Structure formats: C-alpha cells, structure tokens
Amino acid sequence: MTATVAAADRTVPADERTMSAAEYETWAAEVRRLADERGAVVLAHNYQVPEIQDVAHFTGDSLYLSRVAAETDAREIVFCGVHFMAETAKILSPDKTVLLPDHAAGCSLADSITAEQLREWKAEHPGAVVVSYVNTTAAVKAETDICCTSSNAADVVRSIPADQGILFLPDQFLGAHVKRVTGRSNISIWAGECHVHAGISPADVRSQIAAHPDAEILVHPECGCTTSVLDLVSHGDLPADRTRVLSTGGMVTAAAASTAGQVLVATEIGILHQLRSLNSTTEFIPMNARAACRYMKMITPAKLLHTLRTGEGAIDVDPQTAARARRAVEAMIAIGEPGRGGE
Numbered sequence: 001m002t003a004t005v006a007a008a009d010r011t012v013p014a015d016e017r018t019m020s021a022a023e024y025e026t027w028a029a030e031v032r033r034l035a036d037e038r039g040a041v042v043l044a045h046n047y048q049v050p051e052i053q054d055v056a057h058f059t060g061d062s063l064y065l066s067r068v069a070a071e072t073d074a075r076e077i078v079f080c081g082v083h084f085m086a087e088t089a090k091i092l093s094p095d096k097t098v099l100l101p102d103h104a105a106g107c108s109l110a111d112s113i114t115a116e117q118l119r120e121w122k123a124e125h126p127g128a129v130v131v132s133y134v135n136t137t138a139a140v141k142a143e144t145d146i147c148c149t150s151s152n153a154a155d156v157v158r159s160i161p162a163d164q165g166i167l168f169l170p171d172q173f174l175g176a177h178v179k180r181v182t183g184r185s186n187i188s189i190w191a192g193e194c195h196v197h198a199g200i201s202p203a204d205v206r207s208q209i210a211a212h213p214d215a216e217i218l219v220h221p222e223c224g225c226t227t228s229v230l231d232l233v234s235h236g237d238l239p240a241d242r243t244r245v246l247s248t249g250g251m252v253t254a255a256a257a258s259t260a261g262q263v264l265v266a267t268e269i270g271i272l273h274q275l276r277s278l279n280s281t282t283e284f285i286p287m288n289a290r291a292a293c294r295y296m297k298m299i300t301p302a303k304l305l306h307t308l309r310t311g312e313g314a315i316d317v318d319p320q321t322a323a324r325a326r327r328a329v330e331a332m333i334a335i336g337e338p339g340r341g342g343e
C-alpha cells in the first residue's frame, strides 16, 4: 500500500536521528511496549521527525493514514501528525480514542478558511459541488460534499459530472494543478496556501536545477513552484520523463524505484528521511532546505512517550459535526487507487 514501509526493509541513515542508536532502541522499545499495553496503533505522517517515522506502526501520506484509521482494529489511535489529521481519524473512527501528542500542532493551510467563510462562498455559488482538501477543520468538512488529498484530488474532481460547477478549497496551488490535469474550467479555487510549500519558490527551482542539471524532480502540488516547474517542462527546458508532481506517498513510491543519481525534492524536508531510508544509492536533495513545518515538528519523541504513558491528548469532535464530515471523508476514501500517490 502507498507509503508504508516495514521497518525491517529500511536502512536508516545514521545521521538522520538526533538520538544515538542506543537511546533510540531504549525509547522505541518503551513506545512499542506502551502501545501494546494500551491496544494502540501509532500512525506517523511522512513529515514527522525520523525517530517517530521509524517507530510508528504505519508511516505514510494523509490518504493512506486516513485509510488505516478507518480500518484499524486497535482500541486507540495515537496520531503523530497535525490536528486536522487526528480529527479526520476521529471522524472516521468515532468510537475509538484518538490521541494527538500536542494539540498546538496546527496547519496554516487548514487555518486559511473557516466554516463561516465557506458558507458565504457556497451562498454565492448555489448548486456547486464543494471539494475540500483534507487539510481543513472538521467544521469545514461538515460543509463539504467530498474531501480529497493530494493523492486523489484529480480523481475526485473527475468523479463529479462535467457540467457541475466546483468550489475547490483551500489550497490555490493544488487547485491550479487539478484544474490543469483535468482540463476543467468550471472550478473556482479558494486563495489559501501552506506557508511551507508556498515558500518553495520558482527562484529555488531555478538555482537548484542549475546546480543539479541531471537530477529527477519530485514536486508536491501544494508548492508555490509547481506552475513554474510545469512551465519549464512545457517549454522543453525540463524533460517531462524526469519531472513529477506527487503526494508525499507518491514520492516515497517513486524514490524506492528511482535509479537516478540525484533527485530534487520540493516538499517539507521531513520526507527526506523516508526517501533516503528506501534508496541509499540515489542522492535526495531538498529544493529548499529551509522548508520545515514547525507544526509537524511539535510532535517530539518525548511527547509521544508522555502520551502513551498518560493517555492525555484525546481529540473530540462534536458528534453532529463529525457525522456530516464523515460523509465527505468516506466519499473521498472510496475514490482513487490506494497505491498511486497523485499525478
């Protein structure tokens, strides 16, 4: 399945963890022991710190982790990611306890639209289908017809009859990408953005490509540079066969199969750990080495241990909001091939 890798199949680059090997083994054994004791499954997003990616039962992209949260038999889900991801797990598994080690782990993209703003936008476009990126609050999802992630956004849009208008939110760069790949003109796009991905600029792309002219290029569709990369491809300045726009899960799959000497990676830098663990013969280079999400990094090894010891950090979603949001998230989970990871 997308983006999950058994710990035994990976070679962990020694310089990636901040803990020594002995410290890691002691901490990881305690995390696994406590998780077993609690009947908990530990999920980690691809942007988490290396130790947490390595200790988690499942590590992957947003869509993959949503699917695991919906299907798990575990009593408890400990979510190492940001607030909207843990909230989505709770929406999908309302009878389970979902723990988030730090509730301050938010998301600038999810904060770029409120439920009230969405209601006003809907009132201006009666009859339009609302497609919300999963990076939204439960209250926004409750106002949504169908959610999407970067893995399945184009498939979700294609599932909507061609003559129906679409309100796509909140990410303007993903929206522009989906419009481009589906060739659909009746999509209105909210002008939100993720501060980390918007910060990966066309100037970063130009200078990194000049420094690594033979590298393959992997770009997350939330990036501010997506349009300029695709412009370079369409003008023949970059070969189409070594340039791809992918979700984080799609990048993991592509990295594992890559035979390139160098790959430039335009997304949050936490993913480099996954990519390097899976393929030690290719050099993975960040498009912008400062592209770190401070929210993702709020989940630390110490906080994960604290959560498992105390059971603190439960996520609550009001049942009525959750029931409305669940329809939109379940409709999303049904669409798209689990292993594909975007286009």
Ligand code: 13P
Binding pocket: 046, 060, 061, 062, 063, 135, 149, 150, 151, 194, 222, 246, 247, 248, 249, 268
């Ligand atoms: P993915 O869906 O590709 O995992 O991305 C999640 C996210 O937060 C990107 O910033």
Ligand code: SF4
Binding pocket: 082, 106, 107, 108, 109, 110, 135, 194, 195, 196, 197, 268, 293, 294, 295, 296
């Ligand atoms: Fe949100 Fe951006 Fe962080 Fe992803 S990288 S969690 S979109 S702020």
